Amino acid sequence: MKCRRCGDPAVIDLRRHNAGFCRECFLRYAREQVRRAIDEHAMVGAGERVLVAVSGGKDSLGLWHMLLALDIDADGLYVGLGIDEYSDESAQYARGFATRHDLKLIEVDLVDTYGFDIPGGSRAAKRAPCSACGLSKRHVFNDAAITNGYDVLATGHNLDDEAAVLFGNVLRWETEYLGRQQPVLAAAPGFVRKVKPLIRISEREMAAYCVLTGIDYIVEECPMAVGNRHLGYKELLNQLEERSPGSKAAFLNHFFDRAQPRFADEVTEARADLRPCASCGAPTPSTPDGEPVCAFCRMQARAVGKPISLQVAP
Amino acid sequence: MKVLLRNPKRELDVRAPKNVGQLLRELEVVPESVLVIRNDTLVTHDEHLHDDDVVEIRPVMSGGAQ
Numbered sequence: 001m002k003c004r005r006c007g008d009p010a011v012i013d014l015r016r017h018n019a020g021f022c023r024e025c026f027l028r029y030a031r032e033q034v035r036r037a038i039d040e041h042a043m044v045g046a047g048e049r050v051l052v053a054v055s056g057g058k059d060s061l062g063l064w065h066m067l068l069a070l071d072i073d074a075d076g077l078y079v080g081l082g083i084d085e086y087s088d089e090s091a092q093y094a095r096g097f098a099t100r101h102d103l104k105l106i107e108v109d110l111v112d113t114y115g116f117d118i119p120g121g122s123r124a125a126k127r128a129p130c131s132a133c134g135l136s137k138r139h140v141f142n143d144a145a146i147t148n149g150y151d152v153l154a155t156g157h158n159l160d161d162e163a164a165v166l167f168g169n170v171l172r173w174e175t176e177y178l179g180r181q182q183p184v185l186a187a188a189p190g191f192v193r194k195v196k197p198l199i200r201i202s203e204r205e206m207a208a209y210c211v212l213t214g215i216d217y218i219v220e221e222c223p224m225a226v227g228n229r230h231l232g233y234k235e236l237l238n239q240l241e242e243r244s245p246g247s248k249a250a251f252l253n254h255f256f257d258r259a260q261p262r263f264a265d266e267v268t269e270a271r272a273d274l275r276p277c278a279s280c281g282a283p284t285p286s287t288p289d290g291e292p293v294c295a296f297c298r299m300q301a302r303a304v305g306k307p308i309s310l311q312v313a314p
Numbered sequence: 315m316k317v318l319l320r321n322p323k324r325e326l327d328v329r330a331p332k333n334v335g336q337l338l339r340e341l342e343v344v345p346e347s348v349l350v351i352r353n354d355t356l357v358t359h360d361e362h363l364h365d366d367d368v369v370e371i372r373p374v375m376s377g378g379a380q
Contacts, residue, residue, distance in 0.1 A: 001358040011356040015346075020358055057376055161377055207349050207374040211356055221321055221376055234375050238346040 005029075012208045015245035023212050030209050033200040034066045041183040043195035048151035050074040053141050054097070054105070056090030058210045058217045059156030061097050063198055065215055067154070068101070074154065079140050080109035081133060082117025083224055090218045097215065106148060108140050116303035118224065124302035129224035132299065139282065139296040145192040158198040158206055163248045164233040166255055176270055179263030183256065188271060190283040199256075202248070278310045315367040317341070330367065335359040337369070347375055 001010040003022035010020030021029055038044055052067065054060040054076045067074045078094040081087050091107075098105035111117050114136075116124070122132040145153040162181070169177045187193040198206065210217050225231060240247050274283035278291035279301075286292050293308050301308040317326045317337070328337065334350050334357055350357050351370040363369060 001360050010358050012349075013358040013360075058374070059376070160375070164377075202346075203376065204346060204349065204374045207372065208356060211349060211351065211372075219320060219372060221373075225377065226321075230377060231375060234377075235344075235347070238344050238375075241346045242344055 011212070012205075014205070016202075016241070016249055018245070026208065027212060030201060030205060031066055031069055034063075034197045035070055037183060037197050037200050038070070038072075038195075041195070043154075043184055043197060044072055044152055049149065050152045050154055051077050051106070051145050051148070051150040052154045053077050053079070053137070053156070054094045055156070056093035056218045057156070058207050058215070058219075059158050059161075059198060059203065061093065061215050061217050062206045062209045062213075063154060063156045064097065064103070065101075065213060066209070067197070068103075075104040075106065075150075077106045077108070077141065077144050077153075079137055079144075080107065080111070081136070082109075082111050083119065083222060086218075086220070086223055089220075093216060093218050106144060108144055110136060110140070113140075114300050114304075116300060121299050121303045122224075125299040127299070128228070130228050130230065133224070135296055135299065139280075139294070142190075142192055142194075143280075143282065146190075150192060151187075153192050153194050155194065155196055156198055156206075157196040158201055158203045159249060159252060160203040160234055160237070162196070162199055163237055163252045164230050166252060167233045167237060168229065175263050176266045178260065179265070179267040180270075181255075182260060188283070190274070190276070190281070199252070200249075279308050315363055315365055315369055318368070318370040320371075320373055330363050330365045332363055333359065334361050334363060337363060338371070341371070343371060348373055 001013055001020040003010045003025050004019035005025040006022060008022040011023050012026055013020045044050055050067065050072060052060065052064045052074045054064060064074060064076055076094065076098055078091060080091060094105060118129060118133050118136065121136065122129040125132060141153055166181060169181065183196050183199050185194040237248050273286055275286040275292050277284045277294035277297055279293050279297040282294050284292045284294035291310065297308055315328055315330045317328050338345050345359060349372045351372060352367050
């Protein structure tokens with residue numbers, strides 16, 4: 001197979017584009033996709049401080065590498081989740097990347113800072129591990145970005161991640177979640193702007209980007225995610241993609257273009273209803289009786305076995 | 315040829331010659347869910363594989379709920 005752009009031998013074939021690419025042309029293609037997403041959705045403004053949430057996996061480390069290649073300065077944020085050897089190993093990949101490229105990596109350890117880990121939080125709050133993990137990461141990412149004065153938080157959610165989330169939300173017609181699923185979540189009081197520069201790139205393309213640029217990343221899947229619903233949706237979508245290349249991108253891109261705005265009002269209403277958490281101050285839905293406490297603080301209190309400390313005036 | 319698979323990690327001996335697409339079909343692996351790496355280099359689905367090749371089939375799916 002030849003490279004579609006230059007005619008040299010191809011190293012990767014992308015069926016959704018009916019094309020093969022050599023190393024150099026593929027790297028250029030991948031960076032063009034990220035640049036296009038950033039520009040189309042006004043993700044990063046001139047002079048803004050960017051924080052990239054990194055897990056040690058291909059998407060987040062590849063994203064950090066791409067931002068730097070596109071001359072966008074960014075620091076990294078690693079959250080230690082306390083998932084046994086998996087967390088220890090993933091931290092090594094994140095630190096290794098930062099050291100090799102002489103980059104700043106902020107680390108937050110869930111146990112040291114909040115007194116619990118994901119397995120413990122999951123059991124205490126009776127949440128699925130991935131739910132406890134997602135809740136914790138959203139809280140810590142936002143808090144770390146605001147505390148350290150960043151304008152933008154970038155995450156490595158790729159085309160497959162977003163298509164799988166969309167598939168799950170459509171299956172249940174989760175209209176508020178559909179309204180919230182956007183390439184950019186605007187900043188608001190208590191919220192940093194959150195951006196997803198990889199929405200135009202599949203996870204196979206991200207893995208190829210890392211292999212071709214020599215990025216060392218953790219290949220093994222998180223042991224707590226094995227068999228979860230999100231991965232099941234990805235498998236289904238990949239089977240569809242096999243029969244009909246380009247389906248995943250069409251599903252997601254047409255949602256952003258044609259459907260997402262129809263659900264946007266629900267997000268505006270939900271955000272208008274937010275009040276500061278009585279424990280940590282982060283925005284959280286108001287409650288009809290008493291001061292609101294956010295889901296993260298409730299999980300933390302259950303996990304450490306102590307009552308919620310009310311520190312912030314409502 | 316030697317074929318390395320992950321999740322769980324294992325190693326298979328597979329008869330060559332055949333191309334990458336045929337290998338994935340034989341192992342019932344969805345091409346969109348993996349990269350194929352021969353002797354540390356990415357290869358496309360029409361690439362021919364030989365008996366002395368070492369081939370890694372690397373899964374690319376990751377992530378929990380968001």
